[in-house]
Amino acid sequence: MHKIYKTYKPKESALLIGVQLEGTTNFDISESLQELELLTNTAEVKVVGIEKQQKDTPNPTYYIGSGKAKELRKIVRKKHIDVIIFDNELSPAQNRNLSKLTKVKVIDRTQVILDIFAQHAKTRQSKIQVELAQLEYTLSRLKRMWTHLSRIEGGIGFRGPGEKQIEVDRRKIRDRIALLRKKLKEIDRITETKRHKRKELFSVSLVGYTNAGKTTILNKLAHSNMYTANKLFATLDTTTRALELNTGDNVVLSDTIGFIRKLPTHLISSFYATLKEVMEADLLLHIIDISHPKLYEYIDSVFYVLKGINADKKDMVMVFNKIDLLPKYQYLFLKKKLRIDFANSIFISAKNEINLEKIKDKIAVYVNEQKKEIRLCIPQKNQSLVSFLHSNTEILDKEYYQTNVYLHLRIHKKLLHKIEHTLEPYFIE
Numbered sequence: 195m196h197k198i199y200k201t202y203k204p205k206e207s208a209l210l211i212g213v214q215l216e217g218t219t220n221f222d223i224s225e226s227l228q229e230l231e232l233l234t235n236t237a238e239v240k241v242v243g244i245e246k247q248q249k250d251t252p253n254p255t256y257y258i259g260s261g262k263a264k265e266l267r268k269i270v271r272k273k274h275i276d277v278i279i280f281d282n283e284l285s286p287a288q289n290r291n292l293s294k295l296t297k298v299k300v301i302d303r304t305q306v307i308l309d310i311f312a313q314h315a316k317t318r319q320s321k322i323q324v325e326l327a328q329l330e331y332t333l334s335r336l337k338r339m340w341t342h343l344s345r346i347e348g349g350i351g352f353r354g355p356g357e358k359q360i361e362v363d364r365r366k367i368r369d370r371i372a373l374l375r376k377k378l379k380e381i382d383r384i385t386e387t388k389r390h391k392r393k394e395l396f397s398v399s400l401v402g403y404t405n406a407g408k409t410t411i412l413n414k415l416a417h418s419n420m421y422t423a424n425k426l427f428a429t430l431d432t433t434t435r436a437l438e439l440n441t442g443d444n445v446v447l448s449d450t451i452g453f454i455r456k457l458p459t460h461l462i463s464s465f466y467a468t469l470k471e472v473m474e475a476d477l478l479l480h481i482i483d484i485s486h487p488k489l490y491e492y493i494d495s496v497f498y499v500l501k502g503i504n505a506d507k508k509d510m511v512m513v514f515n516k517i518d519l520l521p522k523y524q525y526l527f528l529k530k531k532l533r534i535d536f537a538n539s540i541f542i543s544a545k546n547e548i549n550l551e552k553i554k555d556k557i558a559v560y561v562n563e564q565k566k567e568i569r570l571c572i573p574q575k576n577q578s579l580v581s582f583l584h585s586n587t588e589i590l591d592k593e594y595y596q597t598n599v600y601l602h603l604r605i606h607k608k609l610l611h612k613i614e615h616t617l618e619p620y621f622i623e
């Protein structure tokens with residue numbers, strides 16, 4: 195049994211706070227707060243107020259100025275706020291001082307994200323990964339002199355092993371982390387065997403900002419029925435489906451967890467196993483919601499996360515999705531600009547099934563690059579090999595002569611590598 199806490203207090207009321215520090219613009223902070231609001235809603239907590247403050251440097255006691263902190267106390271009472279959510283990262287001391295002053299719990303963006311993950315974790319693997327991320331987060335806070343949060347109970351930010359963690363000492367947390375890592379390794383060993391079986395197939399991974407439409411694309415292309423939602427982090431587990439291209443080639447297509455700005459590092463490291471599919475992919479399809487005003491920043495955040503897992507140099511196709519949401523002329527204008535900025539791009543609507551075939555054709559181009567032409571002379575009596583080659587390679591030419599069959603074919607390099615020893619006696623070029 196995992197300690198992820200699944201029953202939550204729905205409809206807690208939250209007050210969001212963002213501080214505009216030196217070097218950030220008012221637009222940046224508004225945009226970031228808007229996303230925090232979406233995250234908070236996804237965590238099923240109601241946002242009843244948003245406060246902004248401009249400050250050159252954070253106040254050591256409260257992060258915000260002390261006048262503003264007292265003002266918060268009044269707002270909390272007046273609007274019956276249950277939780278204050280900071281867009282900026284507070285030190286444990288600032289957090290404690292603020293919750294003492296306002297008498298409600300104070301959490302930050304990372305905790306909201308961890309909370310959503312706790313709610314969305316369905317499989318054993320993702321549950322362990324979420325618990326691991328929560329513990330790593332707590333441990334890093336403990337290191338920064340967390341004492342305790344008395345009288346503050348449950349709800350957002352304190353789901354999962356939350357309350358218990360605070361009581362147990364660091365040693366226990368470390369032991370638990372070690373145990374979870376071991377469990378993950380075991381699961382990874384099993385999935386690794388499955389992955390190994392698929393290794394000869396070309397693998398394509400869908401990556402992108404959360405809510406861009408990755409799962410919808412997988413469902414449409416591979417005729418599957420995975421959960422999609424207008425929510426952040428609807429998908430936490432990696433799903434893999436077979437996909438047949440128009441050339442007759444089979445590839446594997448996998449969908450995984452979405453990325454977000456300021457994705458907590460604990461999450462990236464905990465979800466390492468889930469992201470393995472991305473790290474080992476032959477091709478990445480980077481899915482972008484073209485209708486989002488901040489699409490360039492979203493693209494940057496995705497590259498940032500990819501870099502963190504060493505996958506930013508892989509072959510990549512930019513897939514701009516949701517073109518149905520843009521007015522025609524805005525779409526045409528944007529498309530022209532995006533084509534200049536990203537040479538390798540396609541424009542689709544997964545929902546309305548526009549240009550989905552282009553994705554398959556694009557994958558086929560990459561698959562073709564990975565193929566090699568070879569010529570073989572095989573004895574006709576080796577029928578099983580000949581028919582295997584017929585169904586798994588592209589036959590360019592075939593000729594029977596005496597007791598042999600001559601084959602000129604195009605074979606995937608991975609498959610060639612795998613069966614090279616079998617073909618060895620028959621190579622003629």
Ligand SMILES: Nc1nc2c(ncn2[C@@H]2O[C@H](COP(=O)(O)OP(=O)(O)OP(=O)(O)O)[C@@H](O)[C@H]2O)c(=O)[nH]1
Binds near residue numbers: 428429542543
């Ligand atoms: N209008 C429109 N909506 C779309 C399109 N593609 C996906 N959506 C919607 O966008 C929302 C998110 O889609 P998902 O497929 O769940 O997105 P995702 O990238 O898998 O998101 P996460 O798993 O949360 O990271 C859903 O409500 C979809 O119905 C599209 O082409 N047009």
Ligand SMILES: [Mg+2]
Binds near residue numbers: 408410421450
């Ligand atoms: Mg998804």
